[in-house]
Amino acid sequence: xxxxxxxxxxxxxxxxxxxxxxxxxxxxxxxxxxxxxxxxxxxxxxxxxxxxxxxxxxxxxxxxxxxxxxxxxxxxxxx
Amino acid sequence: xxxxxxxxxxxxxxxxxxxxxxxxxxxxxxxxxxxxxxxxxxxxxxxxxxxxxxxxxxxxxxxxxxxxxxxxxxxxxxxxxxxxxxxxxxxxxxxxxxxxxxxxxxxxxxxxxxxxxxxxxxxxxxxxxxxxxxxxxxxxxxxxxxxxxxxxxxxxxxxxxxxxxxxxxxxxxxxxxxxxxxxxxxxxxxxxxxxxxxxxxxxxxxxxxxxxxxxxxxxxxxxxxxxxxxxxxxxxxxxxxxxxxxxxxxxxxxxxxxxxxxxxxxxxxxxxxxxxxxxxxxxxxxxxxxxxxxxxxxxxxxxxxxxxxxxxxxxxxxxxxxxxxxxxxxxxxxxxxxxxxxxxxxxxxxxxxxxxxxxxxxxxxxxxxxxxxxxxxxxxxxxxxxxxxxxxxxxxxxxxxxxxxxxxxxxxxxxxxxxxxxxxxxxxxxxxxxxxxxxxxxxxxxxxxxxxxxxxxxxxxxxxxxxxxxxxx
Numbered sequence: 001x002x003x004x005x006x007x008x009x010x011x012x013x014x015x016x017x018x019x020x021x022x023x024x025x026x027x028x029x030x031x032x033x034x035x036x037x038x039x040x041x042x043x044x045x046x047x048x049x050x051x052x053x054x055x056x057x058x059x060x061x062x063x064x065x066x067x068x069x070x071x072x073x074x075x076x077x078x079x
Numbered sequence: 080x081x082x083x084x085x086x087x088x089x090x091x092x093x094x095x096x097x098x099x100x101x102x103x104x105x106x107x108x109x110x111x112x113x114x115x116x117x118x119x120x121x122x123x124x125x126x127x128x129x130x131x132x133x134x135x136x137x138x139x140x141x142x143x144x145x146x147x148x149x150x151x152x153x154x155x156x157x158x159x160x161x162x163x164x165x166x167x168x169x170x171x172x173x174x175x176x177x178x179x180x181x182x183x184x185x186x187x188x189x190x191x192x193x194x195x196x197x198x199x200x201x202x203x204x205x206x207x208x209x210x211x212x213x214x215x216x217x218x219x220x221x222x223x224x225x226x227x228x229x230x231x232x233x234x235x236x237x238x239x240x241x242x243x244x245x246x247x248x249x250x251x252x253x254x255x256x257x258x259x260x261x262x263x264x265x266x267x268x269x270x271x272x273x274x275x276x277x278x279x280x281x282x283x284x285x286x287x288x289x290x291x292x293x294x295x296x297x298x299x300x301x302x303x304x305x306x307x308x309x310x311x312x313x314x315x316x317x318x319x320x321x322x323x324x325x326x327x328x329x330x331x332x333x334x335x336x337x338x339x340x341x342x343x344x345x346x347x348x349x350x351x352x353x354x355x356x357x358x359x360x361x362x363x364x365x366x367x368x369x370x371x372x373x374x375x376x377x378x379x380x381x382x383x384x385x386x387x388x389x390x391x392x393x394x395x396x397x398x399x400x401x402x403x404x405x406x407x408x409x410x411x412x413x414x415x416x417x418x419x420x421x422x423x424x425x426x427x428x429x430x431x432x433x434x435x436x437x438x439x440x441x442x443x444x445x446x447x448x449x450x451x452x453x454x455x456x457x458x459x460x461x462x463x464x465x466x467x468x469x470x471x472x473x474x475x476x477x478x479x480x481x482x483x484x485x486x487x488x489x490x491x492x493x494x495x496x497x498x499x500x501x502x503x504x505x506x507x508x509x510x511x512x513x514x515x516x517x518x519x520x521x522x523x524x525x526x527x528x529x530x531x532x533x534x535x536x537x538x539x540x541x542x543x544x545x546x547x548x549x550x551x552x
Contacts, residue, residue: 007550008323009313009443013540020550039388040550042293042446043323 001036001079004054005062008042011050018064019051026071035079082306083423084523087266090126091144092427093118094137095272098144099431102278107145114141136160144272152250153271153404154260160267161245164227168209174221175199183213183222232262234487235359252362256355256486256510257401257519270401270519273418274428277395280417281320290391291322295382295416297398298328298447298455299515301535302528303422309535310441316397316425317442318434327396328447330381331454331463332547334374339467341372343476347504348372349493350460354406355510356489364493370506375415376406377454382415384551393417397425399455399518402510421520445540448547452536456529457484457514459536461507463544470545480505485512 003023007016020040027036044052049061055074062070083089097114101107115137119130127133139157142148148155177198184192184200191206192213200222202213214222229246230238237252238259246259246268259268284292294316304312313324334352342348351357351372360367375383382394396403396419403419406412420428429436450466453459461480468474481503483489489508495501511517516528541547 005550007446008325009445012445012550013443017541017546017550041389042325042385045322 001075002039002054002056003036003075004039004041006042006044006050006052007040008044008047010043010047011052014050015064016051019053019062019067022064022067023071023075026068027075030076032076032079036075082523084261085264087264088423088522090118090266091140091269092423092430094140095144095274095424095427096431098141098272099274099278099428102275103282103431107275111141111145112138114138132159140266140269143269145275146271146273148271150248150250152248152253153255153401154248154253154257155269155271156246156248157267157269158241158243158245160265162265162267163244165225166227166230166240167225168204169202169207169211169214169222169224171200171202171222174219175217176219176221178218180218182216182218186212186216188212228262228264229259229268232258234258234485235363235490254355254358254362254486254510255402255405258486258511260401261519261524270404270421272420272424273404274420274424277418277420277428280393280395284320284322284393286320287322290393291389292320293385293392293394294321294324295327295330295378295394295396296324296444297378297396297400297515298326298331298452298532298535299399299518299521299528300397300422301452301455302516302531303399303522304426304436305523305531307436307439308441309444311436311439313442313444314439315429315434315436318439319428319432321395324442324444325381325385326444326446326451327378327381327398328451328454329547329551330377330379330384330451331460332448332451332544333380333384333551334372334377335450335454335460335463335467335544336471336548337374338372339464339473340471341374342464342478342505343468343473345370349506350508352376352454352460353402353509353511353515354400355402355486356483356508358402358405359486359489359510360493360508363490364497367493367496370496375412377451378403378419379406379412379415386415395420397422399515399521401519421518422522423520426522446547447539448541448544449536449539450544451547452539453532455515455532457509457512458482458507459514459532460509461505464505464507467544470543478505479503480507482507483509484514485517486510 051062053060053062115134119133124130189206191203237249241247407416407419450463481492483492
């Protein structure tokens with residue numbers, strides 16, 4: 001599974017660093033490192049909806065506050 | 080008119096803007112010969128002896144604006160624009176009063192000064208070594224140094240005078256810093272431009288559908304185009320057709336992290352950020368090449384990251400630097416950066432599309448930390464390396480930085496290192512005085528630019544290096 005987080009300016013301001021860091025922690029804690037590839041990109045063209053995240057191409061709007069539930073629902077449940 | 084430091088820059092800008100306009104409209108080849116007349120219409124000369132000479136020189140400027148030139152060097156002399164300035168060195172002027180004191184004679188260790196029947200001083204050029212002591216002591220300031228501004232600007236002595244009395248660049252020695260470009264009062268030395276390649280790249284991307292064109296902006300942008308807000312400049316760059324804008328300063332954060340670590344491993348290092356400095360070490364101090372940091376420059380580092388993580392991307396660097404245009408041609412950088420242009424050229428591109436950035440909404444630009452951003456001014460890189468050591472808990476290593484502000488100071492430090500008498504373990508080498516904010520491709524150079532970069536640094540969301548690069552791993 002490929003998870004891509006936008007780390008471009010707009011998403012960065014909205015908290016892409018904590019989102020990436022929380023996802024890194026969660027992936028490590030759930031031992032999913034070999035199943036989930038976490039990557040960064042600099043713009044997904046949907047800056048208004050940041051922090052922009054895609055899971056195998058499917059778009060999600062995530063925030064540092066809801067990243068845990070996003071991980072449960074869209075990553076852990078589907079991997 | 081936008082704010083430029085000199086009318087030479089303004090003239091160069093007008094040429095670039097016109098070339099860009101024609102390139103956008105696909106009319107460049109049809110109208111190429113008419114551009115000089117568009118810029119100098121009518122019959123009354125405003126710069127030279129006649130409009131025909133003005134246009135002949137403009138034709139040369141058009142050539143450079145289109146990436147051409149008489150040599151492969153990024154920095155080219157337009158020989159017909161060279162005013163053949165006097166270059167006799169120290170000379171006594173008619174301000175000499177024929178005084179009794181003769182301080183000039185007393186101070187001259189070479190016995191080069193004699194006096195005529197009016198007691199006025201004369202310098203024997205066969206004895207004079209151009210030390211300038213006589214000029215310093217003359218109470219009437221009657222002795223002046225007649226040096227060509229280009230030769231004066233070129234501290235590494237790559238400029239000589241050719242058989243036609245015009246300036247000549249030694250392309251082997253030249254480090255493309257652009258000091259002569261900025262200093263020549265006649266605009267007779269100029270940097271080749273790659274704006275038409277960039278326009279072509281943007282057009283063929285078909286609105287970033289065929290591939291995405293990234294703009295990578297140098298942190299010196301904090302001091303440039305200050306008549307508008309930075310966020311408006313970023314919107315303007317996107318209006319030109321760039322997919323997104325990323326800070327080269329994020330590459331600087333990556334470099335600061337890697338370079339501080341490399342320093343502790345090797346014990347001595349010179350920086351590798353400034354392409355003019357790196358080339359200077361390679362050409363003038365080959366024995367010191369092993370000490371150059373193995374990191375790519377911040378520009379190339381972040382460009383490499385982007386290209387390794389995304390497919391179908393082209394990257395254009397926008398900065399203050401003429402030497403970057405040579406750096407992007409290097410074998411180890413070419414795969415990552417597709418073109419480099421200057422802030423001067425960015426202004427011309429914006430105006431060629433009639434984009435008035437002062438009327439645009441603001442975009443956000445925030446990728447790097449404070450430390451990545453202050454790379455743009457002298458001392459910033461050393462501050463960042465110190466911070467890198469601290470953040471990686473490597474501060475047992477005592478950093479002793481030698482901050483070289485301008486190529487002359489670089490030369491001194493390298494000479495000392497060559498003789499093993501340099502009291503430092505890190506050389507921050509910046510070819511331009513004040514660092515990148517002193518670069519030849521800036522629109523303006525001023526006292527306030529350092530403060531502007533520092534304040535741009537403080538506006539960064541991330542306050543330290545590791546936080547800025549955390550999402551990249």
